[in-house]
Amino acid sequence: MNVAKLRLFRRLTAVAGVAVAAAIATSSAFAAWEPTKQITIVVPAGTGGGADQMARFIQGVVSKHNLADKPIVVINKAGAAGAEGFLDVKSSPGDAHKLIITLSNLFTTPLASGVPFSWRDLTPVAMLALDEFVLWVNAESPYKTAKEYLTAVGNGQPGEFKMGGTGSKQEDQIITVALQKVAGKPFTYVPYKGGGDVAVQLVGNHVHSTVNNPIEAVAHWRAGKLRPLCVFDEQRMPYKDKMTDTMSWNDIPTCKESGVDVSYLMLRGIFMPAGVKQEHVDYYVELFKKVRATPDWKEYMEKGAYNQTFMTGDEYRKWVENAEKLHYELMKEAGFLAKTN
Amino acid sequence: MEEIASLFHGFAVVLEPFNLVLMLIGITLGVLIGVLPGLGGANGVAILLPLTFSMPPTSAIIMLSCIYWGALFGGAITSILFNIPGEPWSVATTFDGHPMAQQGRAGEALTAAFTSSFVGAFIAVVVITFLAPLIAGFALQFGPPEFFAVQFLTFCSFVGMGRGNAFKTIAAMTLGFALACVGLDTVTGQLRMTFGTTELLRGFDFLIAVIGLFGIGEILLSMEEGLSFKGGAAKLNPTVVWQTWKKLPQFWVTSLRSAAIGCWMGITPGGATPASFMSYGIAKRVSRNGDRFGKGEIEGVVAPETAAHAAGTSALLPMITLGIPGSPTAAVLLGGLLIWGLQPGPLLFVEQKDFVWGLIASMYLGNVAGLLIVLTCVPLFAAILRIPFSIIAPVIVVICAVGAYTVHNAAFDIALMLVFGVIGYAFKKLDYPLSPLVLALVLGDMAESAFRQSMLLSGGSLSVFWSNWLVASIMSLGLALLLWPLVSWAKGMLQRTVPAPGTGA
Numbered sequence: 001m002n003v004a005k006l007r008l009f010r011r012l013t014a015v016a017g018v019a020v021a022a023a024i025a026t027s028s029a030f031a032a033w034e035p036t037k038q039i040t041i042v043v044p045a046g047t048g049g050g051a052d053q054m055a056r057f058i059q060g061v062v063s064k065h066n067l068a069d070k071p072i073v074v075i076n077k078a079g080a081a082g083a084e085g086f087l088d089v090k091s092s093p094g095d096a097h098k099l100i101i102t103l104s105n106l107f108t109t110p111l112a113s114g115v116p117f118s119w120r121d122l123t124p125v126a127m128l129a130l131d132e133f134v135l136w137v138n139a140e141s142p143y144k145t146a147k148e149y150l151t152a153v154g155n156g157q158p159g160e161f162k163m164g165g166t167g168s169k170q171e172d173q174i175i176t177v178a179l180q181k182v183a184g185k186p187f188t189y190v191p192y193k194g195g196g197d198v199a200v201q202l203v204g205n206h207v208h209s210t211v212n213n214p215i216e217a218v219a220h221w222r223a224g225k226l227r228p229l230c231v232f233d234e235q236r237m238p239y240k241d242k243m244t245d246t247m248s249w250n251d252i253p254t255c256k257e258s259g260v261d262v263s264y265l266m267l268r269g270i271f272m273p274a275g276v277k278q279e280h281v282d283y284y285v286e287l288f289k290k291v292r293a294t295p296d297w298k299e300y301m302e303k304g305a306y307n308q309t310f311m312t313g314d315e316y317r318k319w320v321e322n323a324e325k326l327h328y329e330l331m332k333e334a335g336f337l338a339k340t341n
Numbered sequence: 342m343e344e345i346a347s348l349f350h351g352f353a354v355v356l357e358p359f360n361l362v363l364m365l366i367g368i369t370l371g372v373l374i375g376v377l378p379g380l381g382g383a384n385g386v387a388i389l390l391p392l393t394f395s396m397p398p399t400s401a402i403i404m405l406s407c408i409y410w411g412a413l414f415g416g417a418i419t420s421i422l423f424n425i426p427g428e429p430w431s432v433a434t435t436f437d438g439h440p441m442a443q444q445g446r447a448g449e450a451l452t453a454a455f456t457s458s459f460v461g462a463f464i465a466v467v468v469i470t471f472l473a474p475l476i477a478g479f480a481l482q483f484g485p486p487e488f489f490a491v492q493f494l495t496f497c498s499f500v501g502m503g504r505g506n507a508f509k510t511i512a513a514m515t516l517g518f519a520l521a522c523v524g525l526d527t528v529t530g531q532l533r534m535t536f537g538t539t540e541l542l543r544g545f546d547f548l549i550a551v552i553g554l555f556g557i558g559e560i561l562l563s564m565e566e567g568l569s570f571k572g573g574a575a576k577l578n579p580t581v582v583w584q585t586w587k588k589l590p591q592f593w594v595t596s597l598r599s600a601a602i603g604c605w606m607g608i609t610p611g612g613a614t615p616a617s618f619m620s621y622g623i624a625k626r627v628s629r630n631g632d633r634f635g636k637g638e639i640e641g642v643v644a645p646e647t648a649a650h651a652a653g654t655s656a657l658l659p660m661i662t663l664g665i666p667g668s669p670t671a672a673v674l675l676g677g678l679l680i681w682g683l684q685p686g687p688l689l690f691v692e693q694k695d696f697v698w699g700l701i702a703s704m705y706l707g708n709v710a711g712l713l714i715v716l717t718c719v720p721l722f723a724a725i726l727r728i729p730f731s732i733i734a735p736v737i738v739v740i741c742a743v744g745a746y747t748v749h750n751a752a753f754d755i756a757l758m759l760v761f762g763v764i765g766y767a768f769k770k771l772d773y774p775l776s777p778l779v780l781a782l783v784l785g786d787m788a789e790s791a792f793r794q795s796m797l798l799s800g801g802s803l804s805v806f807w808s809n810w811l812v813a814s815i816m817s818l819g820l821a822l823l824l825w826p827l828v829s830w831a832k833g834m835l836q837r838t839v840p841a842p843g844t845g846a
Contacts, residue, residue, distance in 0.1 A: 060390070077750065084539070112530045115542070162797075168528055188800075191530075200481065204483065219663075219685060
């Protein structure tokens with residue numbers, strides 16, 4: 001106990017010390033570490049998805065504003081729900097030129113498939129943003145609030161209502177399980193390959209609802225095909241520009257407000273391989289601070305209605321630790337854990 | 342005729358010198374990307390996407406979509422010359438294109454392939470220009486049962502195509518399905534047949550299998566047969582383009598049918614690869630020369646190329662109007678739209694007229710420019726076959742290895758490619774057909790998820806495949822095609838019982 005506490009204390013002071021050092025280093029610009037070759041961002045998902053977009057966007061912003069001396073390369077390692085990418089980073093300890101951008105599969109893939117990796121095999125760098133989830137129904141459906149919809153689900157046959165989502169035993173299905181606990185009756189969960197497909201399936205009335213990210217469904221919302229019921233966050237989204245004739249992102253109530261106490265956010269964060277030096281981490285933290293300061297990034301965040309929480313260092317590590325626990329609990333409850341034998 | 346006015350406005354946008362230069366750069370890069378197996382249009386566009394960040398969106402999409410057109414053209418070149426499909430959708434082109442090259446008709450095959458590509462794309466662009474608002478909503482009709490029906494139809498149109506032993510066909514197909522199962526199961530989220538190895542996590546990629554089976558397998562065969570390319574000795578003929586053009590109009594029915602299949606598959610979106618297979622399969626069934634397909638029939642090049650290019654082009658329609666990509670490359674372009682700050686979806690046509698009509702106009706001009714570029718190079722491409730085997734074969738092996746590596750950035754895939762090469766060689770030697778394996782590998786995965794999604798939706802009832810007119814008619818068509826060989830076989834049996842002279846198998 002004492003030893004553990006002491007270790008934590010040491011780590012805290014070390015981090016604090018480094019933070020000060022980093023501040024000095026950037027202000028006086030002496031011999032801070034710089035990358036010596038191209039920087040690789042591994043995307044543990046396919047081309048065209050949210051993580052891939054963000055990685056390529058960062059690559060574009062960095063080269064447009066000349067934020068790094070070395071070029072950034074983005075490679076996709078999507079195999080086995082991202083396990084391929086995480087294992088790749090896990091197997092290159094000490095590589096200061098490799099980053100990985102995560103989605104919730106950092107937690108869900110090892111739990112659901114039993115592939116051996118966790119965030120503890122990586123070095124947390126920075127949380128860039130959190131991605132929101134919104135409960136959507138087809139605009140032609142009669143449900144105006146989350147409460148109404150879930151009451152209807154509760155009054156229906158088990159499995160009568162169909163929820164479309166991305167992947168199996170991942171974030172979309174975790175939220176679905178939480179929702180059916182509120183409703184009291186199970187959904188039929190239908191897994192699709194990508195969020196764009198899911199949104200179109202809802203427009204085409206092939207499923208009853210989805211929990212798409214804002215950016216995946218916004219086009220159909222604006223075209224009057226979909227209706228957002230609530231956002232799975234503690235606060236409403238801050239963006240007040242009108243997206244449709246009558247509504248902005250800010251007008252969507254939180255699920256809690258509408259009597260459905262479910263919240264879930266997805267990490268869009270950056271990690272490095274284990275065994276890198278603190279100066280390496282500091283370099284990238286500074287780089288991402290610069291990226292976040294560009295007007296392009298601000299516009300990008302607004303378009304995707306992201307939750308713009310930014311974290312580094314110990315705060316970030318704590319968040320990840322809690323998120324891992326939360327995912328373990330949620331997935332255990334839902335029966336999604338891999339059988340280990 | 343509001344479309345015409347908008348289109349001319351689009352032409353004005355494209356014809357700005359800056360955009361014209363970008364268009365030519367895009368086409369040339371695209372052809373190169375298409376020629377290199379593995380480095381597909383999706384990878385090429387993804388790599389160049391961040392470069393376009395500081396351009397106006399219209400210029401960016403013109404360049405990137407031209408890479409896409411270029412890649413569609415380029416895929417045919419290595420398929421015909423070396424039996425190595427540069428892109429998944431040019432697999433079907435190898436069936437007749439490569440035999441033509443072996444007979445010394447490489448120039449003819451290339452011309453036919455490029456011209457058909459152009460025709461397919463052109464028809465698709467016309468459809469997009471005038472019918473976009475009408476057909477945009479069609480893709481919404483497609484849920485999992487409909488997708489499964491389309492894949493079933495593709496399959497049925499192809500089954501029983503192979504000459505020779507039906508059991509060998511079934512064996513090859515089953516192997517393909519088994520390979521398609523490896524990796525993560527999307528419906529349950531469980532790993533299948535990975536045997537605890539990390540390398541098998543990503544499953545067997547279609548492209549790597551194809552590069553090995555066709556490319557390396559072919560090199561092994563050539564080595565055995567005397568270290569030279571058949572058809573290399575053919576005389577170079579500068580007028581080959583013109584001479585082939587004189588032959589092409591007689592296949593207008595095939596072209597139209599293939600373009601229709603392509604447009605339909607692009608819009609739904611089923612993809613260019615199934616479209617090319619389906620079109621080839623149906624052409625073989627329907628054509629008078631069907632029996633000679635696979636031996637170097639020009640119609641066997643026209644059908645898949647027209648369909649692939651029509652599908653590739655029309656795949657951009659659901660991307661623009663609904664935000665669903667009809668192909669992997671369209672998926673990357675879609676990401677590009679979001680990065681440039683454009684929101685794909687029903688409102689794009691209203692809010693971003695310059696962009697949409699610039700893109701459509703660039704489809705017209707890009708394809709014309711692409712056709713001119715590749716046709717001028719036909720004699721040049723055909724001359725590659727005259728390079729001694731001992732020089733070109735190592736180059737091909739290296740290109741194949743680079744291609745296999747690029748698909749997933751994994752060195753293991755190069756070994757995998759070599760193994761597939763040996764399998765391909767063994768298949769040829771033992772007279773097992775390769776195409777059922779390849780088709781099962783590319784469709785198996787998609788068909789399986791669509792089938793299981795349908796079963797989830799229907800609660801396990803097969804009647805979902807006959808639940809509305811759309812899915813019912815596609816399924817019935819598939820069944821009809823499936824039973825066709827049985828019917829003709831029965832007919833053959835009947836004829837054989839009555840002694841009829843001159844009925845060779």
